[in-house]
Amino acid sequence: MNARGELVIKADNRISDTFGAGLVRFDDDYLHGYLDAAGEEVIEQRYEWAEDFDEGGATVAHFFDPGEDDDPEAGASAEARPPGRAWGVLRADGRFFPVDHPEPLTDVDGWILGFSGGLAPFATGDGGTAHVDRDGRDVCRVQPSADGDALRIVDRAGTTVWETAATAGTFERTGITHARDMAGYLAYPGAPERDIVDLAGELLAAEPRRFEPCGLIFDDREDPYELPEEEDEDADGTSFGAVGVVAEVNLYAEHQHALPYLQEWTVERFQEIEADAVERLSARFGAPLPGVEVYLRSGDGETSTVWGVGGRRLVLQSCLVVGDGDVEIQLWLAAVEPEPSDIQAEA
Known part of the structure; x- marks a missing residue:
């Protein structure tokens, strides 16, 4: 008005x-x-x-x-x-x-800082922060060393204008909050340097136990793969073997509303992770079992790839769960004991 x-x-x-x-x-x-x-x-x-x-x-x-x-x-x-x-x-x-930067810098809750300080900070993708003026030009960059024991500021030409040192680990490198690459979603120990085939070998060698994978948003168990005490061990959705998380992410409704591309971008990255895992595991364990699907847990969208390894099933499953606008995506790898009916059907 x-x-x-x-x-x-x-x-x-x-x-x-x-x-x-x-x-x-x-x-x-x-x-x-x-x-x-x-x-x-x-x-x-x-x-x-x-x-x-x-x-x-x-x-x-x-x-x-x-x-x-x-x-x-x-x-x-x-x-x-x-x-x-x-x-x-x-x-x-x-x-x-x-700008030639993956995304703007955010606060701890994932909200974009923008021009609140006169210059707009952007994550550079290599752990630094670029401060951009109102014409989209880099004014300066803040660059921590890989081990976090040094910090320097460089001008637009790349000349160091300030530098300091401290105890190792003092200065934290800037990470990508929303549009991460494949490696940014990996969750298993040693990733991305450690091959997923090594994780598969560890699971196949582990002592089997009952487990039921749980989510990041909708479950609060301290051990996500231990069957709840109050639940019947014969209940649907439980498995017997060993399981690990390959990749995971939470997408909160508020962020998805503000950044409409976020879920589409993230799902594409998980599809790339899953395709890469299938290729690596197939190179080690042979072609997946045709027509065989094993689901550790059902959600609002899932895929399953299964290999037969030494009488057991090696299962790679993606699972997407939606609740009140929030979305969680996980990729699991598990070595499970096949049900007798499965063995008879395959025979």
Whole structure:
């Protein structure tokens, strides 16, 4: 409303509660755009993440390019990012400057910091932080050493302008919070350097016991693979053998709402992890058993690949579980004892 109490702008879905640089942000629960004071759309809905413009007329934004089939002129995608998508700096005049960094720096809860400090920090992907100005240019970088015992600041040209040292482990390297690569989701000990085939050998050699895999969000057991005391050992969903977590992630509803690409990106990474694991395990244990599926636990989406190894079943299972908008994805590897009926059916 204007100062006279007259309705000026009404959005069909959501609209920001303030103007920044003379523009107000609106969205349809998916893509963001900007309206001027007359309610005219002056920046098209092309941004999967955006905030109100600051006093300098800039905001960190995540651009979405629908592809050449939809718009041949739209092209801000870059390597090492989801196809057709790019992080960068959006200006109030509609210009978008993509940056060569995987994603903006976030706080401990996963929320993007943006231009709250005058410069926008971005995770560089190599453990450092790049501070970007309102034209999308790197001003400086903060770079901790691999062992965390030294920290240096370099300018735009790469010249060290400040450096210090401390006890090893003092300085923490910056990690990617949302759009991690495959290795960022791996959970088994020694990953990614340790081959999953080594994990399979360890599970096959382990003393069998009853277990039931549990989730990250929806279960709170101290040992996720020990059958709860109050549950019948013959209950459905339990297995006998040994199991380990290959990869896991929690996707919270709030983050997925703010970053619509997040689940799609993460599922693609897990599919890559699973395909790589199938290839490695098949090279060691032979082709998977045709038509045989073993599910350690059911969810809202799962796949299963099974190998026969020395009278046991080596099971690789992915499991996706949804609850109140939150999503958890896990990839399990287990060595289980086959049921007698399974052996008879295969024979």
